[in-house]
Amino acid sequence: MQNSTYFVGLKTDLTQKAIFFDRDGVLNREIGDYVCRIDDFEVLPDSAACIKLARDHGFLAIVITNQGGIDKGLYSAADLHSFHMKLQDACIAFGTEIDDFYHCPHHPIKGHCLCRKPDSLMIEKAAAKYKIDKSASLMIGDTFRDIEAAEKAGVRGLLIQPNSEKFRLLEEAIRQLKTETR
Numbered sequence: 001m002q003n004s005t006y007f008v009g010l011k012t013d014l015t016q017k018a019i020f021f022d023r024d025g026v027l028n029r030e031i032g033d034y035v036c037r038i039d040d041f042e043v044l045p046d047s048a049a050c051i052k053l054a055r056d057h058g059f060l061a062i063v064i065t066n067q068g069g070i071d072k073g074l075y076s077a078a079d080l081h082s083f084h085m086k087l088q089d090a091c092i093a094f095g096t097e098i099d100d101f102y103h104c105p106h107h108p109i110k111g112h113c114l115c116r117k118p119d120s121l122m123i124e125k126a127a128a129k130y131k132i133d134k135s136a137s138l139m140i141g142d143t144f145r146d147i148e149a150a151e152k153a154g155v156r157g158l159l160i161q162p163n164s165e166k167f168r169l170l171e172e173a174i175r176q177l178k179t180e181t182r
């Protein structure tokens with residue numbers, strides 16, 4: 001009797017698109033070790049401008065970050081939240097904001113998970129929640145595992161050097177993406 005309801009929701013309209021941002025080395029300074037203290041969390045100069053650029057072009061701005069330091073007991077989820085609020089405050093001061101943050105708290109020392117990049121579950125979850133058209137979206141990261149995670153999810157990758165100026169590269173990638181997926 002209720003069988004017809006089984007199929008409700010299977011056909012979804014993918015109305016949104018996103019720029020997925022890796023965190024360390026892209027939005028805040030990669031210090032070559034886990035960022036455990038708020039004073040070590042340094043927002044990079046053009047990060048807020050890049051978030052604004054993404055949103056001005058109609059993309060959601062979503063952070064996708066491995067934070068295995070939580071599993072290792074180096075910092076807590078509450079500490080992580082305070083780091084992310086520091087980043088969000090920098091964006092708000094610039095007149096923009098990050099739409100959501102996804103972090104994997106796991107570390108291989110405690111076992112395998114599906115969210116830690118180069119796996120793609122964080123991207124998949126965000127895509128499902130926000131009805132994101134992954135083929136019209138982009139992930140910017142500073143390591144190959146970011147790009148691998150993106151490719152597994154069917155999202156294009158933009159690889160940059162850690163802690164580098166990235167605004168123009170992102171601007172060009174967005175221009176290309178919009179041309180190809182129009």
Ligand SMILES: [Mg+2]
Nearest residue numbers: 022024025142
């Ligand atoms: Mg990184």
Ligand SMILES: [Zn+2]
Nearest residue numbers: 104106113115
């Ligand atoms: Zn995980």
